[in-house]
Amino acid sequence: MxxxxxxxxxxxxxxxxxxxxxxxxxxxxxxxxxIAKLGSAENPLGPSPKALVAVAGAFGELDLYPSWTAERLREKIAAKYGFKPDQVVCGTGETEVIACVIRAFAKPGDKIVMYKPCFPIYHIFAENEGRVPVYVEMGSGFEFRIDHYIETMRSSEARIAFLTNPHSPSGKLMSEADIRRVCEAAGDTLVVLDEAYIHFTETEGSLHLVRDYENLIVLRTFSKAFGLAGLRAGFGVASAERIVPLLNIKPTWNMGCAQTAGAAAALDDDxxxxxxxxxxxxxxxxxxxxxxxxxxxxxxxxxxxxxxxxxxxxxxxxxxxxxxxxxxxxxxxxxxxxxxxxxxxxxxxxxxxxxxxxxxxxxxxxxxxxxxx
Ligand SMILES: Cc1ncc(COP(=O)(O)O)c(C=O)c1O
The missing domain is CATH 3.90.1150.10 (Aspartate Aminotransferase, domain 1)
Known part of the structure; x- marks a missing residue:
């Protein structure tokens, strides 16, 4: 072997x-x-038309190395949601940001808390990297059982705690009060709030909580409501101090010029x-x-x-x-x-x-x- x-x-x-x-x-x-393709939560209306035009426009830059931090996209995300560019990290899909977060903020052997069931990438990556998933069972009707979650996060001395809002696979929405409770109880544990599907809740989501909690990173993707699953673009927003290790651990030129241009244009496509x-x-x-x-x-x-x-x-x-x-x-x-x-x-x-x-x-x-x- x-x-x-x-x-x-x-x-x-x-x-x-x-x-x-x-x-x-x-x-x-x-x-x-x-065929009714109902297993990957893609956008049946297709990609943002503005993104399509921008991706085609990026072909003229294919011979050049892109900005290694996807600067244009960072700036755009920061401006749209009211942050500074140094509070944003971009990845080839949210999935890459998840991998970087696990590697940057938990050592081999460290515990990572998540619900059971949850998006499988959390425990697959945790295990592949030698980190230890700790599961919190949801209620029989997929209730979040926040007290139990907090108790497990604390007693396991977890380094990272994943929340998905709305939750996958149930689609249930966690209240902002509950997210705040987790952040307030987390102390040194990093709370990773995955908002891949937030547009479908018709709420603004919880990016703004990054201003209140240093131990929070919020992740989003261009694969779902923006219709760009094949382009591969996602991002995380946190304190500037949290973003530095993520920039250093990610593959250097992870975002190509087409991804950056397409995602930046999609952000404007209300x-x-x-x-x-x-x-x-x-x-x-x-x-x-x-x-x-x-x-x-x-x-x-x-x-x-x-x-x-x-x-x-x-x-x-x-x-x-x-x-x-x-x-x-x-x-x-x-x-x-x-x-x-x-x-x-x-x-x-x-x-x-x-x-x-x-x-x-x-x-x-x-x-x-x-x-x-
Ligand atoms: C909860 C959740 N987070 C993140 C992702 C990954 O998104 P991306 O395509 O940006 O890697 C998915 C994909 O299905 C998901 O279900």
Missing amino acids: VYVSNEILVTGEPYTPGLSRSYVAQRYGFAPEE DHIERTVAMIVEMRGYVAQRMSALKAFRMVPDSRSNFFLIEIMHPALDSTKVFEELLSCGVIVKDGSVSFKGLGKRYLRSDVSLQRHMDRLVDGLIEIERRVA
């Missing part, structure tokens, strides 16, 4: 992505455009965000109403995101069975038992998307329900 810094790099759990349209089209004989959020909010209501007629399945209520959990009520079904059956109907969702540690066999996560995709999902569930009745 090759020498590795940590065995888990060979034996550990790899990331399981949502399936692609082309894979399902080939396996089941659908035209790719027919129309695209408004169109996207309005469609998601409308379709969230639509799919909730259609799902309410089902008996074998139920929508876990109160998602404020662009996805929701489907709970399987029928005892003869489990998440892997339903996942496979939906694939054969041309519907891609996430099998909770594969994609989210601790979620078990009774849940699937589906995106909120265009009406024709929501209809295909619910029609597929109706067909599965009919077969087991």
